[in-house]
Amino acid sequence: MLTREACEALDQKDPLKDTRDLFALPEGVIYLDGNSLGVPPKAALARLREAAETEWAVGLIRSWNDAGWMDLPLTLGAKLARLMGVKASEVIAVDTVTINLFKLATALLERDGGGIAAEAGEFPTDNHVMEGISRITGAPMHRVAPNTRPKDLPDGVTVLIKSAVHYKSAQISDFEGYEREAAARGLSIIWDLSHATGLVDLKLAQWGAKYAVGCGYKFLSGGPGAPAFLYCAEDQIQTLEHPVSGWLGHKRPFGFEDAYEPDDTIVRWRTSSPSILALSALDGAVSVYDGVDMAQVEAKAIALGDIMLQQAETLGLDHACPGPGERRGGHVVLRHEHGYAIVQALIDRGIIGDFRAPDLMRFGFNPLYNSYVEVFDAAQALAEVIQSRAWDDPKFLAQKAVT
Numbered sequence: 319m320l321t322r323e324a325c326e327a328l329d330q331k332d333p334l335k336d337t338r339d340l341f342a343l344p345e346g347v348i349y350l351d352g353n354s355l356g357v358p359p360k361a362a363l364a365r366l367r368e369a370a371e372t373e374w375a376v377g378l379i380r381s382w383n384d385a386g387w388m389d390l391p392l393t394l395g396a397k398l399a400r401l402m403g404v405k406a407s408e409v410i411a412v413d414t415v416t417i418n419l420f421k422l423a424t425a426l427l428e429r430d431g432g433g434i435a436a437e438a439g440e441f442p443t444d445n446h447v448m449e450g451i452s453r454i455t456g457a458p459m460h461r462v463a464p465n466t467r468p469k470d471l472p473d474g475v476t477v478l479i480k481s482a483v484h485y486k487s488a489q490i491s492d493f494e495g496y497e498r499e500a501a502a503r504g505l506s507i508i509w510d511l512s513h514a515t516g517l518v519d520l521k522l523a524q525w526g527a528k529y530a531v532g533c534g535y536k537f538l539s540g541g542p543g544a545p546a547f548l549y550c551a552e553d554q555i556q557t558l559e560h561p562v563s564g565w566l567g568h569k570r571p572f573g574f575e576d577a578y579e580p581d582d583t584i585v586r587w588r589t590s591s592p593s594i595l596a597l598s599a600l601d602g603a604v605s606v607y608d609g610v611d612m613a614q615v616e617a618k619a620i621a622l623g624d625i626m627l628q629q630a631e632t633l634g635l636d637h638a639c640p641g642p643g644e645r646r647g648g649h650v651v652l653r654h655e656h657g658y659a660i661v662q663a664l665i666d667r668g669i670i671g672d673f674r675a676p677d678l679m680r681f682g683f684n685p686l687y688n689s690y691v692e693v694f695d696a697a698q699a700l701a702e703v704i705q706s707r708a709w710d711d712p713k714f715l716a717q718k719a720v721t
Contacts, residue, residue, distance in 0.1 A: 341357045348693075352537060412547065416443045419510070427476065433476065435462050436459075481509075481513065486680075509529065623683055635654060669695075
């Protein structure tokens with residue numbers, strides 16, 4: 319296992335070390351939960367104040383034109399597109415992950431017929447929304463075993479929902495392999511990028527991906543409830559009909575026409591008036607990625623996770639994620655029967671991770687603000703809490719509403 323001095327040396331030569339100063343990090347906290355909610359970038363807070371105090375309070379309704387509010391879902395989408403490896407014209411910041419999954423999956427089923435599949439153990443919303451679509455449309459839903467390849471899906475499946483990075487295991491999917499098999503079978507994959515965007519070096523176009531959704535509040539650090547985004551390859555946009563057709567997806571929204579005529583571009587995936595304040599915060603947040611090499615981000619995330627995994631091995635803990643040196647997303651997952659209480663005891667010491675039932679402790683690493691030294695210190699604290707049984711206290715054992 320690395321020493322603290324070795325971690326200090328890694329921090330000194332880290333090509334991403336200067337990005338830490340771009341975030342409003344609280345004093346006395348080691349924050350290892352950016353895979354759930356990111357630390358606010360200073361630019362996000364400044365942009366939010368500008369949108370509220372100047373554009374809204376002073377500009378009022380004029381800001382739809384003067385401050386670019388009307389185009390914000392598109393201009394922000396263009397910035398997100400760079401992090402996904404796709405064209406600026408193929409991404410729009412809009413709605414939530416659940417709503418965007420519903421929109422894309424329903425549109426694909428309307429176009430192609432057939433049934434829909436999602437893996438058992440996916441993030442619950444991915445399965446829940448598929449159940450709703452199946453109930454409404456009558457399309458068969460198949461809940462398949464984890465990591466079922468497209469070539470092995472049941473006959474008749476035309477749409478697969480798949481996480482790019484699994485929320486529990488941190489396993490990164492085989493994008494290219496899945497897309498090749500999907501193309502051979504004539505089915506479409508909707509990728510859930512919620513735990514990938516801003517962390518994984520994504521190259522969706524190169525890998526053949528056509529559809530994806532993701533959220534803005536995890537590694538992108540856009541704030542609680544930040545807007546989601548939707549990616550649809552340019553050659554597919556006009557082949558799909560938006561099932562929640564609203565006025566801002568219309569080709570001429572200010573024509574106020576009774577009949578719906580969808581826009582020819584990614585704009586057709588808009589529905590109604592967006593939350594400008596939320597979009598503005600996310601717009602400020604993604605500026606921290608200007609000039610950042612995503613390959614370096616992904617590599618550092620693995621290195622940070624290795625520090626925690628190596629400590630876990632010395633403690634005899636099992637891990638439920640790829641091991642040291644293996645490719646994974648931005649979090650590691652450790653098993654302990656008292657995992658919830660251990661996480662609460664760490665939080666009490668200013669080290670914030672999270673817990674997922676039944677026994678999983680998650681520690682997330684955002685390479686833009688987490689340092690090697692603080693992850694080393696967190697790993698040492700984990701050992702102290704377990705070895706001293708500091709977790710065995712009623713205040714840590716009583717489970718809260720949000721884990």
